[in-house]
Amino acid sequence: MKEFNPDDTLKLSNQLCFPLYASGKEITRKYKPFLDKLDITYTQYIVLMVLWEKDHVSVKEIGEKLYLDSGTLTPLLNKLLKKGYISKKALPSDNRELIISLTNKGLELKKEAYEIPPQIAKKVKLTQEEAKELYRLLYKVLEGFKDE
């Protein structure tokens, strides 16, 4: 029978957090060569993904979907604006809300992005079932964090 050693809990190899942190970092890195061609970053890409799925959303809504706050989004949206992919407009019924919309150029970009997910999927060496289970577990972690 193994003795319990408090040191063990502090081993990198015993922490779920570390592979979560590292794989999150590494997978976004895999996107870089593909996103470089579109001249956008990973975070800009997921913001565009939100818009491609549903146009005309507030900064707040983008932030909720992506777990990002205005400190990250404000400058990032300004970059997308400068690149001509989005436009901003205050909501008439509530001037505090800023509605983000895709420009034609931003919409066009979607076509070029189609190629990306399959290429990344190829790099992730999991079976269909494993990928599905990983997906389920990650969302369970994320959902579990919400009620605190």
Place this chain on the structure above:
Amino acid sequence: MKEFNPDDTLKLSNQLCFPLYASGKEITRKYKPFLDKLDITYTQYIVLMVLWEKDHVSVKEIGEKLYLDSGTLTPLLNKLLKKGYISKKALPSDNRELIISLTNKGLELKKEAYEIPPQIAKKVKLTQEEAKELYRLLYKVLEGFKDE
């Protein structure tokens, strides 16, 4: 039978990458209140974890274990040095290598860190089996990335 729609691949909800990115970000955020008490950040914490497990390692070795490069580690190690948790010394047999060692203060900090992993584990709402499977899958993703 469902038709295949290319738009579907670009939905946030269909991408494994996004929950990986988001959960990695969110779980490190959960550490903040605990690490604030020790006056260290998450990245500083995992560097110390490497050292707590094996003292006197090179910057390169730390980087390999944590998937971080010198651009991240150099300034971060300088902060840990300033706080008095580590010391630096060039390897006599190879002056390019910088060996990082724990100070007594850095070693002492480990005792205060014992409490942290169990507290985080409590926040992750997974069963033991799920946590284990998630762990396995994440390492499989990380390992799969290595051979490219």
Place this chain on the structure above:
DNA sequence: AAAAATTAGATTGCATACAATTTATTTACT
């Protein structure tokens, strides 16, 4: 041994992240 190639860290520049604060606006309350 001298030149070329490699390697370990440091540096620079750009892009997040996020806590905390501020500002403008809107809603709730008396």
Place this chain on the structure above:
DNA sequence: AGTAAATAAATTGTATGCAATCTAATTTTT
């Protein structure tokens, strides 16, 4: 209506994270 509370973004400050480049030291080649 007038003030207080709440809300959405913007701003500020600190800490990564990484690509690209640079520098010094070491190894490999010729």
